[in-house]
Amino acid sequence: MSETRRAPSAVQLIDMVFPGDTNHHGTLFGGVALAHMDKVAFLAASRHGRAPFVTASSEKIDFAAPAQEGDMVEVTGRVVRVGTTSLDVEVELVAEAPVSGERRLCTRGRFTLVAKKDGVERLPLPPIVEAVTAQESDALRLAEMVFPGQANHYGTLYGGDALRMMGKAAFIAATRHAREVLVMASSDRIDFVAPIREGDMVELVAEVKMTGRSSVRVAVELWSEELLSGTRTHAATALFTLVAVDEFGASKAIRAPG
Template sequence: MSVTLIDMVFPGDANHHGTLFGGIGLAHLDKVAFLAAARHARRPTVTAGCERIDFAAPARIGEMVEATGRVVRVGRTSMGVEVELWAEAPVSGERRLCTRGVFNMVAPREEGQGDLPPLEDDTPNRDAWLRAVEMVFPAWTNHYGTLYGGDALKLMGKAAFVCATRKARAVMVMAASNRIDFSSPIREGDMIELASRATRVGRSSITIEVELWAEGLLTGDRRRSAAAEFVMVAVDEAGRPRSISGASSALEPA
């Protein structure tokens, strides 16, 4: 099953040309390659190497980047993960392929373990949720070894922004957070999946529901850890609310 990471290109991620620094792009690709491989293997996985990576187009400050990883080859203890990095202009929706390649991942056999499971059919997700993944590294955890609430809120707010922007194709800002509920801790080393969808479209605002799911990569255990609702508003160049043109109130998949 493929995994997707969606992020924004902020100034701190850019080089002196105002485009995404190549090392940041490679880090995104390595992360989705690891998550796709570890999810398939369900055992400790490391990056062994990657094939040639050529950057064909830049991702600019203010654009979204979408990194995807999909296991395409499985050996006894190794996997080949096909990765792609796309840039997307938030308002126009114009997309361009920045790079693609293959990462080679290894999941060493421990005592009593057999070969890796065979490759499965990759059935695309067709529901109404926009889904993106992340990984909980130590820098995001608190003194209990679980995801810090502030970072969880940052991730959910970013997911709401991406979902609303793709829905409206306008400059969107957060106007309110209606509710936030935390129900289960997320531990260091867990994969998190951010699922977002539009639940209401008004004249200038969109209400976005966001769910944050945690998944143990070794066990496959999944649990809904947090849920939130955000109100995002379309604004003009002066920062005043503007009407949303082209966003359907029928709430089709974002």
């Protein structure tokens, strides 16, 4: 199923801080944080302008608080200025403790991106249009990008990388819902109905469908989006079950909210 529509300029990426992303203090490397921010700025710019962008510059970026190993980092980018061939994207990086839900603004920065003049761009770039307020669902929406290292010899996303993305989205949605230490217990049958090509943006939509005594069930949709045309294609859907565990790895009851 495909659709063409103008997507909003705001883009959100959420990732986990794993040991390989940290320094000897156990906090996120600044370079990894900047890479996340630049990726989100690129995706936000591409969604707005539907042109091949490159990063031209960024303002001074100060780190106000660290992201610790085991935290989630939420990176959000919004287009805040549009010129004829360039635009600015403001990006925030927030760290979130998975179980407690404590959130810390780590840094904020502004990136300037320029549309390359290669014959496919649409210039001048479209102006910023105020979004119409609409009723939002509780679904979690995450963005990713398909790079060459994630593609097979056909130029499409590896199934394993797609599963990794969907599993991560399910984990984040379930953790935010339950605020417990969760592990993956099972996944239902997953059907890949359309390929995702190198260079596409991937959007994952994760929504909690059921909460049991110790488990959380999450549905995840995987969509691909062509950055220049805006055409979106539903690529896969899956259901994941995650279980709350104690310090010994045994299942435990999920605490009631509050």
